[in-house]
Amino acid sequence: MILTDKKEYEGRIERVLISKEEIDAKLREYGAVIDRDYAGKPLLLISILKGAFIFLGDLSRNITIPHEIGFMAAQSYFEGTSSSGQVNITLDIAQDISAYHVLIVEDIIDTGRTLKVIHGMLADRNPLSLKVITLLDKPERRKVEFNADYTLFTIPDHFVIGYGLDCGEYYRNLPYIAEYKE
Ligand code: IMP
Numbered sequence: 001m002i003l004t005d006k007k008e009y010e011g012r013i014e015r016v017l018i019s020k021e022e023i024d025a026k027l028r029e030y031g032a033v034i035d036r037d038y039a040g041k042p043l044l045l046i047s048i049l050k051g052a053f054i055f056l057g058d059l060s061r062n063i064t065i066p067h068e069i070g071f072m073a074a075q076s077y078f079e080g081t082s083s084s085g086q087v088n089i090t091l092d093i094a095q096d097i098s099a100y101h102v103l104i105v106e107d108i109i110d111t112g113r114t115l116k117v118i119h120g121m122l123a124d125r126n127p128l129s130l131k132v133i134t135l136l137d138k139p140e141r142r143k144v145e146f147n148a149d150y151t152l153f154t155i156p157d158h159f160v161i162g163y164g165l166d167c168g169e170y171y172r173n174l175p176y177i178a179e180y181k182e
């Protein structure tokens, strides 16, 4: 679906769930946690595109210890707000991760399927350690067992948009996280 009408676009933003200020405060908090937990260690942040691109950018700028970044891409939601139940890896990192402590940076854990697949793939490549940081967690929707090591916000079962998260590829640019009007 292609959207061009600004009124229609704005009309689908139901309400702000997490403000920019709340996100910024959590970023500072978790930047400091990562600084402490990974001090002196070779750190590689691997972001899952597209949803985590803004979170990765802001998290990285809140971390003050040396670190590298990499990108992978997975598709699980193909259109709108319904999950396909299947996970496709559409972009993989090229580098050898065996010399790194890897931290997967994800936007949201919903059914848990995406992270289960990506975590398994990366674990097979023997990084020094492998952990997950997620911006959002919707535990009520879990279909496969998966828990992040660091969770910034736990939210109820409602489809959300903004701060990297989309509905039909729109709304990623919103500076806050909002509920989407279904
Ligand atoms: P999972 O594999 O079901 O855990 O889904 C993870 C992916 O689905 C996330 O990385 C998002 O891209 C997408 N997703 C899940 N819930 C939402 C939501 O509320 N808004 C936008 N995207 C979502």
Ligand code: MG
Residues within 6 Å of the ligand: 048, 049, 050, 051, 052, 107, 108
């Ligand atoms: Mg995602």
